[in-house]
Amino acid sequence: MLATFQAGxxxxxxxxxxxxxxxxxxxxxxxxxxxxxxxxxxLDNIMPKFQKSVHDPDNQYSVPVSWGTTGFIYNSExxxxxPTDWSYLWxxxxxxxxxxxxxxxxxxxxxxxLKSLGHSYNSxxxxxxxxxxxxxAILKPAIATFTTDAxxxxxxxxxxxxxMGYSVDAVLVAKQDAKFKYVIPDSGTSLWxxxxxxxxxxxxxxxxxxxxxxxxxxxxxxxxxxxxxxxLLTKQPMTNFxxxxxxxxxxxxxxxxxxxxxxxxxxxxxxxxxxxxxGRS
Numbered sequence: 001m002l003a004t005f006q007a008g009x010x011x012x013x014x015x016x017x018x019x020x021x022x023x024x025x026x027x028x029x030x031x032x033x034x035x036x037x038x039x040x041x042x043l044d045n046i047m048p049k050f051q052k053s054v055h056d057p058d059n060q061y062s063v064p065v066s067w068g069t070t071g072f073i074y075n076s077e078x079x080x081x082x083p084t085d086w087s088y089l090w091x092x093x094x095x096x097x098x099x100x101x102x103x104x105x106x107x108x109x110x111x112x113x114l115k116s117l118g119h120s121y122n123s124x125x126x127x128x129x130x131x132x133x134x135x136x137a138i139l140k141p142a143i144a145t146f147t148t149d150a151x152x153x154x155x156x157x158x159x160x161x162x163x164m165g166y167s168v169d170a171v172l173v174a175k176q177d178a179k180f181k182y183v184i185p186d187s188g189t190s191l192w193x194x195x196x197x198x199x200x201x202x203x204x205x206x207x208x209x210x211x212x213x214x215x216x217x218x219x220x221x222x223x224x225x226x227x228x229x230x231x232l233l234t235k236q237p238m239t240n241f242x243x244x245x246x247x248x249x250x251x252x253x254x255x256x257x258x259x260x261x262x263x264x265x266x267x268x269x270x271x272x273x274x275x276x277x278x279g280r281s
Contacts, residue, residue: 046064073174085187115188
């Protein structure tokens with residue numbers, strides 16, 4: 001989507017839905033219109049946690065519309081004990097050999113490895129990142145591939161025992177077969193969000209209205225940062241949400257953002273190439 005706008009082909013869109021960390025780049029490129037909060041009905045329904053994003057402080061250019069987490073989905077009939085944290089991948093490397101996948105997202109993968117070392121998911125320390133790269137390299141022989149969505153069919157077919165994935169995808173797989181379980185690593189993980197932005201003409205963002213966003217969440221299985229929508233969802237049977245919402249108590253272990261670490265690009269680029277090649281060996 002970013003490339004489309006940079007190429008001057010985004011005029012057909014009045015509202016788009018970029019990931020939170022893409023908003024920073026779009027603001028820097030002056031691709032987004034600053035929002036007129038007086039025209040946004042329901043903006044005050046947004047949870048405080050989502051009103052202070054480092055990507056867009058005070059929601060000047062974007063409004064969060066859904067959120068989720070990153071974790072593991074696994075075959076509970078095959079893995080005992082089950083995974084509970086990032087360190088599980090290394091301690092059970094032999095059992096998981098070539099039967100686990102990691103996301104095709106260098107920021108998420110490196111974040112998880114950083115967590116396994118006791119560092120922040122968003123650490124900017126060159127030493128921390130180097131340690132994470134070296135630890136990821138140790139796991140290389142056991143990783144089947146790096147993929148964001150191809151793991152689903154492989155897990156269902158029995159070719160995989162565990163996959164790193166997004167909660168929205170894990171919900172669908174777990175709903176289809178109860179033996180597949182989704183777990184959030186105990187030491188913490190990322191709390192990501194998708195946003196709405198306006199690149200051209202301003203319109204009222206109707207999805208801030210509790211009733212409408214609740215319907216959208218039920219259809220998409222994504223979670224809403226809208227307090228009023230959460231109340232509506234919990235008052236009715238959550239048939240489209242077989243996995244429980246992340247409670248407020250657990251949210252302190254989730255990292256709100258994946259920072260855009262431009263100043264550490266040389267260090268991150270090497271792990272990026274590393275993860276690209278891992279799945280081909």
